[in-house]
Amino acid sequence: MLEKTVTPRFIRESQRVYHPGITALPTGTERYEVAGAGLLVLRLFSGDTLRLVDVEGGQPAEIVPFRPQGDCDSGLLDTAANGRAEGLKKMLAYGNRLQTVLDKTGINLNSAVSIDCFGKESPAGVEAVFVASNDAFVVIAAPGDNMIVDESHPPTPLLAFVERAHTAAENISPPLPEPLAEPKLDCRVHSATAKAYRVNAGDWIQLIDVEGRQCADFQAFSLAALEKGKERCLDLTVSRTLMRRAYPTPGVHAKYYDYNFEPLVEIVQDTCNRHDAFGIACCAKYYEDMGYPGHVNCSDNFNTELEPYGVEPRQGWMAMNFFFNTNIDCGENFCSDEPWSRPGDYVLLRALTDLVCVSSACPDDIDPANGWNPTDIHLRTYDKSLRARRSVWFRKRPDSEAEMTKETGFHPRTAALTREFVESNGYWLPAGFSARGALDEYWACREKAVAVDLSVLRKFEIVGPDAEALLQYCLTRNMRRLAVGQVVYTAMCYDTGTMIDDGTVFRLGDDVFRWVGGNDYGGEWLRKQAAKLELNVLVKTSTDHLHNLSVQGPLSRDILRDIIWTHPHQPALTELTWFRFTIGRLGDERGLPVLVSRTGYTGELGYEIFCHPTDAPAVWDKVMAAGAPHGIVPMGLTALDMVRVEAGLIFAGHEFDDQTDPYEAGIGFAVPAQKNDDFIGRDALLRRCENPQRVLVGLELAGEELALHGDCVRVGRQQVGIVTSAVRSPLLGKNLALCRIAIEYADIGTQVEVGKLDGHQKRIPAVVVKFPFYDPEKKRPRA
Numbered sequence: 211m212l213e214k215t216v217t218p219r220f221i222r223e224s225q226r227v228y229h230p231g232i233t234a235l236p237t238g239t240e241r242y243e244v245a246g247a248g249l250l251v252l253r254l255f256s257g258d259t260l261r262l263v264d265v266e267g268g269q270p271a272e273i274v275p276f277r278p279q280g281d282c283d284s285g286l287l288d289t290a291a292n293g294r295a296e297g298l299k300k301m302l303a304y305g306n307r308l309q310t311v312l313d314k315t316g317i318n319l320n321s322a323v324s325i326d327c328f329g330k331e332s333p334a335g336v337e338a339v340f341v342a343s344n345d346a347f348v349v350i351a352a353p354g355d356n357m358i359v360d361e362s363h364p365p366t367p368l369l370a371f372v373e374r375a376h377t378a379a380e381n382i383s384p385p386l387p388e389p390l391a392e393p394k395l396d397c398r399v400h401s402a403t404a405k406a407y408r409v410n411a412g413d414w415i416q417l418i419d420v421e422g423r424q425c426a427d428f429q430a431f432s433l434a435a436l437e438k439g440k441e442r443c444l445d446l447t448v449s450r451t452l453m454r455r456a457y458p459t460p461g462v463h464a465k466y467y468d469y470n471f472e473p474l475v476e477i478v479q480d481t482c483n484r485h486d487a488f489g490i491a492c493c494a495k496y497y498e499d500m501g502y503p504g505h506v507n508c509s510d511n512f513n514t515e516l517e518p519y520g521v522e523p524r525q526g527w528m529a530m531n532f533f534f535n536t537n538i539d540c541g542e543n544f545c546s547d548e549p550w551s552r553p554g555d556y557v558l559l560r561a562l563t564d565l566v567c568v569s570s571a572c573p574d575d576i577d578p579a580n581g582w583n584p585t586d587i588h589l590r591t592y593d594k595s596l597r598a599r600r601s602v603w604f605r606k607r608p609d610s611e612a613e614m615t616k617e618t619g620f621h622p623r624t625a626a627l628t629r630e631f632v633e634s635n636g637y638w639l640p641a642g643f644s645a646r647g648a649l650d651e652y653w654a655c656r657e658k659a660v661a662v663d664l665s666v667l668r669k670f671e672i673v674g675p676d677a678e679a680l681l682q683y684c685l686t687r688n689m690r691r692l693a694v695g696q697v698v699y700t701a702m703c704y705d706t707g708t709m710i711d712d713g714t715v716f717r718l719g720d721d722v723f724r725w726v727g728g729n730d731y732g733g734e735w736l737r738k739q740a741a742k743l744e745l746n747v748l749v750k751t752s753t754d755h756l757h758n759l760s761v762q763g764p765l766s767r768d769i770l771r772d773i774i775w776t777h778p779h780q781p782a783l784t785e786l787t788w789f790r791f792t793i794g795r796l797g798d799e800r801g802l803p804v805l806v807s808r809t810g811y812t813g814e815l816g817y818e819i820f821c822h823p824t825d826a827p828a829v830w831d832k833v834m835a836a837g838a839p840h841g842i843v844p845m846g847l848t849a850l851d852m853v854r855v856e857a858g859l860i861f862a863g864h865e866f867d868d869q870t871d872p873y874e875a876g877i878g879f880a881v882p883a884q885k886n887d888d889f890i891g892r893d894a895l896l897r898r899c900e901n902p903q904r905v906l907v908g909l910e911l912a913g914e915e916l917a918l919h920g921d922c923v924r925v926g927r928q929q930v931g932i933v934t935s936a937v938r939s940p941l942l943g944k945n946l947a948l949c950r951i952a953i954e955y956a957d958i959g960t961q962v963e964v965g966k967l968d969g970h971q972k973r974i975p976a977v978v979v980k981f982p983f984y985d986p987e988k989k990r991p992r993a
Contacts, residue, residue: 230423230550238377241333243611244425246754247301248366249351254342257375262327262350266366267334272298276351282322284718287340287348293326297353304437319349323420330363334737334748340621342580356521357755358791359805359820362671363724364623364752386418386588390598395591401584402573404511406519408433409561412594416474417569418431418556419482419533420588423549423570423581427491427508427529430474433564442468444475446487446528474565479558481603482614484550488530492574495525500576505641516567524915532557534579545890548578554818560596604636606730618665619757619826623670627844634847635729642846649940651849655812656941659763659837660845661830664811664818669756670733672723674747680740681715681723683889686881688871693715695781697789697807702732702881707871707894710735714809716791728862734906757823761833762816764990769837770817788992796832811850813984814858815993855937855948858908858982862917863904864934865948874950876906905956906934908981911945911964911974914938922947922965925974930955933964939983946983947976
């Protein structure tokens, strides 16, 4: 076994042209992720090379090789065992689902020994390399315990790369994903063909892209209507309208209807997230117009398959075009490109009535629709007894492993109160609570108190002797002035001065910090800079170990004062000043551990309670019970957006992106005038500060029509700005917007117009006003 720090092989070559759906790995190389506190079972063959990478550093690994007969033998990897797989056995002792992974292989770990590598002090990127001397099953574990709020060493992922000694022939299809249950129908729809099939109400349909970048047209008919001689098929125009998507956009809807508004199918899982929902299936005329008369096409294939069911043939079939990457360009022209789907991507649908369905493997080979190479689609159907969790798949970066949408630790409580959830950065969060509605939630925040699940925020532990130096270099605020127990809001920038993210830094100790931001790349960026500067520091992802409930509103202190217990050496909740935190327990000294900060995203007095996800339901119950006499209510993202715009608080993708600097985003205060140490983007920010081009301002609009994100702002014919966020303020009784505007038009009182439609034919008069609109001196959160 060889252990070394290297640049991992999955870093892409800079001169390569990248295509969607194609792996970035060399032929014969496979990549797997071992989740923190998780395990992976791999099959290795003689001569295969296993490379194990501690991506974030400080994560122990246990490797247990087994002969195919089930006997543990570390010699299979030509390495002596140096451990007893204690971490792995401890994880399995909890009785979790990890045991089922091992049961499938017949592996028994009771007497197993392990090859232990890495450790708490391992640097990020360290590798361990093994070569299999014989065929083997290999169990890889990333052991670790749940991290509590005042710790900074969560279990983090490992990456396993397998380089096959004997690469499979190119005509061998990639392995299909495991069936979700015992299939009722399990068949291949071969390239350039289609297949019709029946599905009972409540049953499931899984359409799998076998090799990636292959479109699958889908159509469904009500069986009851067909038996009466009526064709009632899936209608995309009706579906878009009922799903409130009047303008065609890529993607899938929650449900699909026929033209009598009867629901036929619903989408429950989607691992690609890029489909066509408005084009028809390819037809003879398309190929004829392109100079290919007689080309096989999906519409004719549908006609052939549907003939036994008495369906009349059509020149071109409206269809749900799964995995087809189409769009409307800036000139409002229909355009398409290579699909995003990768080998094994699938869509899972549930039949809402008895159906006759037809699916195709599109034959288009004259444009990028199928990556220029039509391949197969695999079809499975399952009985209604299958229980499938509603989810889409989320990738932290384009070449990351896909992750299914997660539920936060508070989900068991919020799901009991609403069905209105939206996907937010890989998690399901409530948009609102149907018992009250967004307006009532808004008023509760302004007058009483609310509880908001903000667990989607990304958390990273920055620990080590050089932790302060790393953050001093990577963030705009002066970390050397941050005291233990203090929180500071700051920006993270590129060398151009434009923003990667905004967030808060908690100082838990002299060399222990916690970054709470909006995206996963923040942690990766910090690790890259630490490696570049050769700093002695670890950056560990702790998002899955710290979920947070935001308790906001003028009565929030009264609610929390009696349920947060703290040691004498920690501040009591009532002693916390703005941007400070305390570490305590829920209820009393025997209660659940929590970290409570006096921070928020509403412009009100408020706090955030951080806890482990397993403790989240108990935290919710305690807060809601204590808050009931004070009128506390749960609040969703819709109402949260209303209060944050009133308070002038910024949001990624609206007020800033990677083309926006902190001054343009309205947070120039986060770039201190006096920070003598160098930091990333410092020179660029100095130039931008001295020569500003754009600035964030508030607008007050005439009338009642709401501005929308992206609306142009004009003076005469000239566009001088763009609306970033807008709200109709219930408290102020005004129509408000945040606007990034040219510095020449940023003075208070400047008259402008918000353009609607094409930006010219319809204008809403507006005036530049001071913002934050609500409590501009921020007296309420300081109260």
